[in-house]
Amino acid sequence: MMHMSLQGEYETDLTADIRGYAQAGVNYRGGSFTSFNNKNTYNTKLPAFYMISAKLGVRKDAWDLSLFGDNLTNKAAYLGVVESLDGIRVFSPRPRTVGVRISSTF
Template structure:
């Protein structure tokens, strides 16, 4: 199947309340955010359903993008200009033999602010704002993907066992909770490995699973936030002129999960 779509949407405007700062008075009201989305792709499956392949190319143009920026210690929603998100996503499922399934997915994202002239500057530096036109949106890695393998087979008395392992990859990206182009909020690319062995009861009425997530114990930041009152607390880095807090992703996790349905 070949397809093409065009769609539009919006996020309503609003008000920033509880702020008596004169300098921020002009930021009390923010306008609606609008988006235009274009997609072109295909969906393919062989007649025996051994191979399934889907791919989509897309472009999303966002106007009056609503950004939650931090001015001092005050969070303010403001319209920051226009944003373009475009890329390609593809996914595949392959069943080469009975009971074995392979799957993979990859995404390429080209993210760029077409206009963001008055972005908040990196904390601790002057002037108060700078131009982020041409910078990517936060949490927008150029490359990301997943791959997995699963084998399932029946055992005695109507029981079934499933063995599965997954690998996910997230490319280098800005992980800051504020869009300010701070190079110290860049999270390097990382991969996470997980595995699971599951025993299913008759008619899948119950299951017991042994699982392991982040088996290589990779340390990474899910997001990086500006530390409020970093200087008074003695947490400001004198070299970078800013204080940041890394919210660390879950470490290696092992466990047992029991489920039942009734």
């Protein structure tokens, strides 16, 4: 299985005391199996996938206000699969999530 991650951030002064920033990231996970044992009846191949996230924000003193987006392609990836006699359970990331964050440091 191959896993790669790439993230970038750009930050600049907007005014004398406010900084603006932009972040973007891509995570890729190659195909994998749920077990190391090929004879396992429930050994399942998980397909490769990538996830994209981004954030735009401003910082002033201890305050941070940002608009973010996670899983921007709304990929229903398989993070894990558990197969058993009573059914199949698929674990996947949250769907596309967009929101606003306000935070402060003390």
